[in-house]
Amino acid sequence: MMPLSFAPEGQLLKLVSIRGGWRVQKRLNALGLTPGTEVMIVSQNPGGPIILAVKDSRLAIGRGLLHHIQVEMDGSSQYETEIMDHRFSRFHHARGRSHRRFGDYHG
Amino acid sequence: MEKNFTIALAGNPNCGKSTVFNQLTGTKQHVGNWPGKTVEKKEGSFQYKGKQITVVDLPGTYSLTAYSLEEVIARDYVIKEKPDLVVSIIDAANIERNLYLTMQLIELGVPVIAALNMMDVVKEREIQIDVEKIKKTLHVPAVLMVARDGEGLDALKESILATAELKGKYQKQVPAQFSRDLEVEIQKLQKKIECVPDGEFSLDSRWLAIKLLEGDKGVLDDLENDNRFASSIKEAQTFSQAYEEKSEMGIDTEIADAYYSTIHEIVASAVKKPKVKKIGFSDKLDRIVTHRVLGIPIFLGLMWIVFKLTSDVAAPFLDWVDGVIGGPITNWVEAILNLLNLSGTWVESMLVDGVIAGVGGVLVFVPVLMMLYLALAVLEDSGYMARAAFVMDRLMHGLGLHGKSFLPMIVGFGCTVPAIYATRTLENEKDRILTGLLVPFMSCGARLPVYVLFATIFFPENTGLVVFSLYVIGIVVAILVGLILKNTVFKGGEASPFVMELPPYRRPTLKSIWAQMAERTNAFVKKAWSLILVTSIVIWALLALPVKGEGTFADAPVGDSAFAAVSSAIAPAFEPAGFGTWEASGSLITGFVAKEVVVSTMSQIYDVEEAEEEAEATTFLEDIWEIISSFFAAAWDTIKSVPLVVGINLFDEEDEAEPTALMTAVREGFEESSGGRGALASFGFMIFVLLYTPCMVAVAAAKHEFGAKWMWVSVIGQLALAWIVSVLIFQIGSLVI
Numbered sequence: 001m002m003p004l005s006f007a008p009e010g011q012l013l014k015l016v017s018i019r020g021g022w023r024v025q026k027r028l029n030a031l032g033l034t035p036g037t038e039v040m041i042v043s044q045n046p047g048g049p050i051i052l053a054v055k056d057s058r059l060a061i062g063r064g065l066l067h068h069i070q071v072e073m074d075g076s077s078q079y080e081t082e083i084m085d086h087r088f089s090r091f092h093h094a095r096g097r098s099h100r101r102f103g104d105y106h107g
Numbered sequence: 108m109e110k111n112f113t114i115a116l117a118g119n120p121n122c123g124k125s126t127v128f129n130q131l132t133g134t135k136q137h138v139g140n141w142p143g144k145t146v147e148k149k150e151g152s153f154q155y156k157g158k159q160i161t162v163v164d165l166p167g168t169y170s171l172t173a174y175s176l177e178e179v180i181a182r183d184y185v186i187k188e189k190p191d192l193v194v195s196i197i198d199a200a201n202i203e204r205n206l207y208l209t210m211q212l213i214e215l216g217v218p219v220i221a222a223l224n225m226m227d228v229v230k231e232r233e234i235q236i237d238v239e240k241i242k243k244t245l246h247v248p249a250v251l252m253v254a255r256d257g258e259g260l261d262a263l264k265e266s267i268l269a270t271a272e273l274k275g276k277y278q279k280q281v282p283a284q285f286s287r288d289l290e291v292e293i294q295k296l297q298k299k300i301e302c303v304p305d306g307e308f309s310l311d312s313r314w315l316a317i318k319l320l321e322g323d324k325g326v327l328d329d330l331e332n333d334n335r336f337a338s339s340i341k342e343a344q345t346f347s348q349a350y351e352e353k354s355e356m357g358i359d360t361e362i363a364d365a366y367y368s369t370i371h372e373i374v375a376s377a378v379k380k381p382k383v384k385k386i387g388f389s390d391k392l393d394r395i396v397t398h399r400v401l402g403i404p405i406f407l408g409l410m411w412i413v414f415k416l417t418s419d420v421a422a423p424f425l426d427w428v429d430g431v432i433g434g435p436i437t438n439w440v441e442a443i444l445n446l447l448n449l450s451g452t453w454v455e456s457m458l459v460d461g462v463i464a465g466v467g468g469v470l471v472f473v474p475v476l477m478m479l480y481l482a483l484a485v486l487e488d489s490g491y492m493a494r495a496a497f498v499m500d501r502l503m504h505g506l507g508l509h510g511k512s513f514l515p516m517i518v519g520f521g522c523t524v525p526a527i528y529a530t531r532t533l534e535n536e537k538d539r540i541l542t543g544l545l546v547p548f549m550s551c552g553a554r555l556p557v558y559v560l561f562a563t564i565f566f567p568e569n570t571g572l573v574v575f576s577l578y579v580i581g582i583v584v585a586i587l588v589g590l591i592l593k594n595t596v597f598k599g600g601e602a603s604p605f606v607m608e609l610p611p612y613r614r615p616t617l618k619s620i621w622a623q624m625a626e627r628t629n630a631f632v633k634k635a636w637s638l639i640l641v642t643s644i645v646i647w648a649l650l651a652l653p654v655k656g657e658g659t660f661a662d663a664p665v666g667d668s669a670f671a672a673v674s675s676a677i678a679p680a681f682e683p684a685g686f687g688t689w690e691a692s693g694s695l696i697t698g699f700v701a702k703e704v705v706v707s708t709m710s711q712i713y714d715v716e717e718a719e720e721e722a723e724a725t726t727f728l729e730d731i732w733e734i735i736s737s738f739f740a741a742a743w744d745t746i747k748s749v750p751l752v753v754g755i756n757l758f759d760e761e762d763e764a765e766p767t768a769l770m771t772a773v774r775e776g777f778e779e780s781s782g783g784r785g786a787l788a789s790f791g792f793m794i795f796v797l798l799y800t801p802c803m804v805a806v807a808a809a810k811h812e813f814g815a816k817w818m819w820v821s822v823i824g825q826l827a828l829a830w831i832v833s834v835l836i837f838q839i840g841s842l843v844i
Contacts (some may be wrong), residue, residue: 008572018360025359025360026170026172026363028606029170029359029360029363029824030168030169030170030172030208030369031204031208031399031606032203032204034336034363034364035356037367040391041510042390043390043393043394043397045397045402048399048500048501049605051393051397051497051609054204055201055204056201056204057201057204057609058389058608058610058611059608060497060500060606060608060609060611061606062415062500062605064503065605077420100122
């Protein structure tokens with residue numbers, strides 16, 4: 001289990017719990033996020049919001065909220081994860097490279 | 108007499124609800140605000156088989172909890188106004204999430220029709236929906252639609268009529284299944300509520316029982332002073348506390364979960380999707396548009412186009428409107444007054460200098476607003492607006508603002524009026540008002556002539572730099588004021604978390620864009636004209652009324668007018684800022700009418716001779732010809748200005764050299780009032796023009812959007828701020844220099 005902020009991109013995840021106030025809970029519930037929901041990070045910007053695939057919609061979620069959402073890797077998915085992984089692999093490579101660049105810059 | 112019906116449209120944002128509304132009602136619409144709220148209310152009507160059916164468009168919401176203002180409005184409408192039925196519009200391509208609201212509507216006890224919209228997208232994505240199963244499992248009628256193309260509209264109308272006529276026989280059937288403990292408790296509470304002795308009481312008892320268990324704030328507030336429910340509320344609280352201790356989930360999450368499980372079952376049986384979740388076109392485009400490096404340049408580029416549309420591209424039409432009102436229309440009014448033997452009287456002066464000038468001042472903004480609404484409609488309908496908020500969120504977040512606040516800010520550099528209307532794209536009322544308060548600090552185009560005049564007079568070496576610094580100061584002040592407001596007035600309450608839906612990209616339709624442009628511009632003209640007319644007449648009257656000298660009403664030198672007297676009375680207030688002359692304060696007063704008027708008032712007051720344009724007498728037909736031909740000339744100028752959209756052209760507009768006589772007069776006036784520190788005082792004056800109360804049209808817009816209270820906060824707050832800053836500049840500057 002991990003907060004959504006640490007979850008990898010392009011992997012199917014299962015939502016475990018949402019912590020936070022009543023408003024946050026209600027809002028996320030209304031947008032389709034309840035425990036057990038399958039989600040996937042479509043893209044993320046370091047320090048900025050992420051795009052999350054939830055049911056058939058795409059949600060932008062701010063960094064501040066990501067820590068409140070606990071997810072786990074979803075092995076028993078109803079979708080074909082293999083194909084997903086394949087589709088994302090190219091993108092993943094690009095991302096890895098740029099992360100290093102980002103690190104170099106700071107170092 | 109035939110019975111007429113009232114129905115409401117409910118649905119998620121981006122489900123095509125307004126398209127359905129427009130298709131149903133056509134041009135028979137009324138746009139206003141929900142009473143006491145800044146949320147837009149749309150109402151319309153249509154005829155079907157001899158019945159008049161009124162349609163109320165509820166705000167787009169994801170659920171009916173009391174989470175946001177929009178949700179409260181939607182829920183209260185259904186509970187309190189009791190429409191004959193609610194059409195729940197569902198984005199069928201996203202059916203699982205959309206059905207959540209539908210379930211809540213059904214739970215509310217109102218007859219519901221499920222309108223499955225966007226069936227074209229469903230087909231495109233190779234999704235199959237068994238509508239008969241949906242009907243059966245939800246126990247409501249359902250229709251399939253492609254609202255954009257008007258498909259399924261007749262079926263919807265037919266279903267509306269049939270359902271509305273059956274209203275008396277409607278039996279609520281809730282598909283959601285809760286855990287046994289919860290269900291037992293709901294039924295227990297329900298019975299208790301049904302025993303409440305009251306004829307008036309008409310909330311659905313099951314719904315109320317659930318809301319009490321959830322501890323719904325809105326409902327509890329409503330029932331707070333109602334003793335009849337005290338014991339039910341208490342019981343619900345005891346139960347939910349015990350329940351929450353026993354299970355890990357809160358009762359409200361449990362209930363949401365139960366709805367979604369039911370929905371999941373319905374969808375599993377009625378909807379067939381291709382197995383693989385496709386990374387679609389939208390996702391691919393999003394990778395570019397929301398890219399961490401490319402995102403901001405793309406955003407800024409698009410904002411630049413919006414800014415140019417509302418300034419340069421709208422300018423020829425603005426001039427055209429100005430020309431038509433100042434030329435032919437004024438001439439016609441004068442001609443009519445001449446026939447009535449009123450020529451040269453105060454009536455003529457009031458009509459021409461007060462009424463026409465005032466109304467003209469409103470109409471001049473029409474092209475600007477149409478351009479803004481065109482841009483907004485394209486950005487919103489295409490789905491980009493949500494991405495813009497996504498991209499800018501990090502930057503704006505530090506200011507306590509929403510990512511979407513950036514757009515109004517940019518538009519504000521062109522004109523404050525459309526910028527205030529652009530705040531409408533923000534979902535949260537707090538964000539909307541805070542953004543609206545900050546927008547006037549973005550220096551609008553009309554303030555530029557003032558800067559240019561003063562900078563040319565007092566800083567001939569560094570004109571460009573001084574003008575640029577004013578723009579920067581405006582931004583800095585906005586940031587500071589934003590931070591202060593965020594930590595004071597707008598503090599408290601849970602900050603709204605940044606979470607929003609990114610709708611799939613869609614091609615905007617001409618029809619929808621035109622509808623939005625026409626409707627919103629129309630709303631502005633209707634709302635703004637009265638306030639502006641009154642203000643114009645007051646200022647005209649002050650200018651026309653002589654308080655000394657030998658002038659008569661409407662024919663007196665400016666220096667003898669009540670206007671001069673009022674200005675002189677105010678002038679001492681500006682002494683600490685170094686421009687305590689009646690000429691300066693007077694031009695600031697007229698600056699309230701429109702900022703660019705500051706310059707023309709100065710030339711009027713300093714009595715600089717302006718070459719009177721001797722208008723040639725024209726015939727009516729010549730006038731008409733002139734209006735038409737100049738319209739096409741304006742259109743041509745607009746087309747020519749489109750390439751300008753990419754070019755930067757801010758400071759080249761130092762246009763016609765101001766009459767040197769005026770410049771000398773202004774210089775002498777400021778040097779004298781400031782004790783030889785004219786440059787310093789003039790800088791303070793420019794800062795004052797930058798920061799003080801925006802023009803009356805902007806004030807009218809603020810009242811329209813945020814209500815009278817916030818309008819006054821903006822008017823008085825900015826006046827005070829402008830005074831403080833310009834006094835500080837002069838006083839501190841005097842010590843240094």
